[in-house]
Amino acid sequence: MSKESMREAFGNTLVELGEEDQEIVVVDADLSTSTKTDIFKKVFSERFVDVGIAEQNLIGVSSGIASTGKKVFASSFAVFETGRAYEVIRNMTCMANLNVKLCATHAGLMTGPDGATHQSIEDLAIMRVLPNMKVFVPADAQETKQIVRLAAKIDGPVYIRMGRDDVKNIYTDEYKFEVGRASVLRDGEDLSIIACGPMLSLAIEAADRLKDEGIDARVVNMSTIKPIDIDTIVDCAQNTRGIITVEDHSVIGGLGSAVSEIVSETIPTKVYKIGVRDVFGMSGKTEELYEQYGLTADNIYDNAMQMMEMEPAE
Missing domain, CATH: 3.40.50.970 (Thiamin diphosphate (ThDP)-binding fold, Pyr/PP domains)
Structure with a gap:
């Protein structure tokens, strides 16, 4: 890309x-x-x-x-x-x-x-x-x-x-952004990866690796954090084993929290949140910092593999 x-x-x-x-x-x-x-x-x-x-x-x-x-x-x-x-x-x-x-x-x-x-x-x-x-x-x-x-x-x-x-670059000029509507880039039935911002390309990379393992990962771009797309989140919770959220932001209060709030009130589902885990950042190159704080395709992949090892919800 x-x-x-x-x-x-x-x-x-x-x-x-x-x-x-x-x-x-x-x-x-x-x-x-x-x-x-x-x-x-x-x-x-x-x-x-x-x-x-x-x-x-x-x-x-x-x-x-x-x-x-x-x-x-x-x-x-x-x-x-x-x-x-x-x-x-x-x-x-x-x-x-x-x-x-x-x-x-x-x-x-x-x-x-x-x-x-x-x-x-x-x-x-x-x-x-x-x-x-x-x-x-x-x-x-x-x-x-x-x-x-x-x-x-x-x-x-x-x-x-x-x-x-x-x-x-992920989108072409044929793409149409809509307020409050998530963009589903990959459909999948095993698990859902919901990302925002620059994390979306990492989610796509992780999904490609998971496909090689026979795991069908749905990739969702949640570019509207508010008003958030409740219907897409509920569909992910209902039709896949669990949800992984990925954001260059604290895991407290951001995308992961917003998604967790929705599923807790609608269809409770396992949510793994990838982001900065209640610490401050530090100086360094972006790639080094992303590696340090787990904002990588590898970490998304590892979390997905752990999620696939869970017993499916009844």
């Missing part, structure tokens, strides 16, 4: 939206060259605001602009946009249901050498708990483009989570 940057896809899509809609405004917090909002700035400088290193102000200004009827895309690193500005997101953006799209980059361990202070492994948990907030995690550049475009049409706050590194 070739690779592309989700950040570049985001920046280029903003320019396309800016050309189509004069109501689009972009706000950044002194990181526009990293978040790629500088692509928009070069074309539409009159609709671009840089608030400096002030993430609470980023959200306050964005909310104020949105209250005038504009569609605001606010961008920063995930750990700062969601963590430092949480109270402002809660009390200004979400309570008023304002049209602010929080487009965070450098999420998860993928921030790499910047270390634990810059690795946001809690953002899905704190964003999905907010009323009125929709939460999306694109898996590749194509899905990023579609999610950003759709976000501009949604009335109310949206959180879009992107990583730092280039990621493998």
Whole structure:
């Protein structure tokens, strides 16, 4: 698979939206060259605001602009946009249901050498708990483009989570993203692997290895964390032996927790959660960190083999 940057896809899509809609405004917090909002700035400088290193102000200004009827895309690193500005997101953006799209980059361990202070492994948990907030995690550049475009049409706050590194291309332009609908890339009857973001390519790799062992693994891209696709999760629980969730995020409060909440209320099923296990990150290359924290196709494969050894549910 070739690779592309989700950040570049985001920046280029903003320019396309800016050309189509004069109501689009972009706000950044002194990181526009990293978040790629500088692509928009070069074309539409009159609709671009840089608030400096002030993430609470980023959200306050964005909310104020949105209250005038504009569609605001606010961008920063995930750990700062969601963590430092949480109270402002809660009390200004979400309570008023304002049209602010929080487009965070450098999420998860993928921030790499910047270390634990810059690795946001809690953002899905704190964003999905907010009323009125929709939460999306694109898996590749194509899905990023579609999610950003759709976000501009949604009335109310949206959180879009992107990583730092280039990621493998999974979708073509024939793919159509739908809010609240999972994308089933592989059907299977033995077990289900539900992944989001850059973990999706690892899930596909693990499924290929499992197929060589005669194990039929279903692979699901859960790019909408909220509102989550309950029907697909229930179908996985009902028609496969168990579910493995995979995310570049804490196993507490993210995709794995969301899936577990659904099955516990509908059709209780074994769920193995692969992610960061209640620890902070560290500095290192992405591949090294993924190996250290078990975010690998090997670990998905090993968990799947353990799940297949369980006695099937009655």
